[in-house]
Amino acid sequence: MTRLAIIHTGGTIASKPVASGGVAPQASPLDLIQALPELGDYTLSVHQPYQLPSPHITPQHMHTLRNLVLELAPNHDGIVITHGTDTLEETAFYLHLTLREEVSVALTGSMRHALEPSWDGPGNLWGAAVAATHPLSRGRGPLVVFGGDVFDARTVTKTHSTALDSFGGYPGPIGRVDSNGRGPELHYFNKPERMQAFDPPHADTHVEIMYTYAGWKGEGVKEALERSDGLVIAAMGTGNVPAEVLPLVEGSTKPVVIATRTHAGPVLPVYGYPGGFRTLLDAGCIPASFLSAHKARILLIVLLSLGYSRAQMMDAFKRVVA
Numbered sequence: 001m002t003r004l005a006i007i008h009t010g011g012t013i014a015s016k017p018v019a020s021g022g023v024a025p026q027a028s029p030l031d032l033i034q035a036l037p038e039l040g041d042y043t044l045s046v047h048q049p050y051q052l053p054s055p056h057i058t059p060q061h062m063h064t065l066r067n068l069v070l071e072l073a074p075n076h077d078g079i080v081i082t083h084g085t086d087t088l089e090e091t092a093f094y095l096h097l098t099l100r101e102e103v104s105v106a107l108t109g110s111m112r113h114a115l116e117p118s119w120d121g122p123g124n125l126w127g128a129a130v131a132a133t134h135p136l137s138r139g140r141g142p143l144v145v146f147g148g149d150v151f152d153a154r155t156v157t158k159t160h161s162t163a164l165d166s167f168g169g170y171p172g173p174i175g176r177v178d179s180n181g182r183g184p185e186l187h188y189f190n191k192p193e194r195m196q197a198f199d200p201p202h203a204d205t206h207v208e209i210m211y212t213y214a215g216w217k218g219e220g221v222k223e224a225l226e227r228s229d230g231l232v233i234a235a236m237g238t239g240n241v242p243a244e245v246l247p248l249v250e251g252s253t254k255p256v257v258i259a260t261r262t263h264a265g266p267v268l269p270v271y272g273y274p275g276g277f278r279t280l281l282d283a284g285c286i287p288a289s290f291l292s293a294h295k296a297r298i299l300l301i302v303l304l305s306l307g308y309s310r311a312q313m314m315d316a317f318k319r320v321v322a
């Protein structure tokens with residue numbers, strides 16, 4: 001039988017109402033497993049390194065998870081990780097950066113909890129189990145499976161705060177898993193680009209994100225650079241910031257990465273006015289390419305923990321989005 005490991009980390013898929021009000025991740029992993037009889041087709045091993053709402057997940061939790069995946073991979077045909085949806089894409093990207101593509105991992109979660117009439121947990125778990133163990137998935141790196149869509153970990157993002165179909169991203173899904181009435185059918189349209197896996201010793205470097213807005217004069221940049229190991233700025237458009245921000249990052253000894261706050265597209269050195277991305281490049285900033293600010297932060301954490309120089313960081317950011 002196909003050997004499947006399920007790693008439960010919390011999130012709405014593991015949540016139920018709590019006495020203090022609202023819902024929180026408190027359910028036993030067995031509740032979810034029992035809700036999906038199809039898991040009887042697999043030899044299962046069940047793991048729960050922590051049980052957290054995903055806003056409580058830190059990069060160090062991601063690193064623990066990555067080590068657990070490495071431990072389980074040799075004895076399983078696929079690994080599913082259940083996770084809260086709020087930071088699922090950050091964990092998926094950490095795994096994308098730190099696992100070799102042969103390791104078959106699929107992350108999933110749910111938008112409704114088990115006591116709501118439309119609980120999407122079992123269906124999403126089923127899709128993730130099919131994708132994680134399917135021979136066609138091998139070599140595609142960590143995947144995110146949600147509502148039948150299969151996404152690669154680099155481009156996927158949460159696009160809606162409540163809808164069941166809450167994951168998307170640019171350019172979109174790379175595959176689709178459905179039931180044909182007798183069993184699963186998985187199709188791929190695309191293969192994610194991969195790179196060599198980084199092997200960071202830990203993930204506890206401190207990187208902050210600042211978000212640009214019209215009229216920002218760079219309040220907080222100096223303090224953020226003082227207390228952190230590096231900074232990511234979610235800049236406007238192709239990577240531009242108000243003129244006042246330029247002198248604050250110029251010649252910084254800490255790495256400053258520039259991403260775009262738009263939902264898709266790269267940063268590019270088009271504009272040469274003060275604060276235009278061309279001037280930020282001249283000031284020593286590192287382009288995040290197509291990465292969102294929160295994914296650029298994950299990559300910067302990995303590179304800092306490896307002790308990369310600024311030139312090596314520039315190169316790594318280029319290669320992650322080849």
Ligand SMILES: NC(=O)C[C@H](N)C(=O)O
Nearest residue numbers: 011012053054084085086
């Ligand atoms: N749908 C969810 O899982 C959201 C939840 N707040 C979490 O990320 O843990």
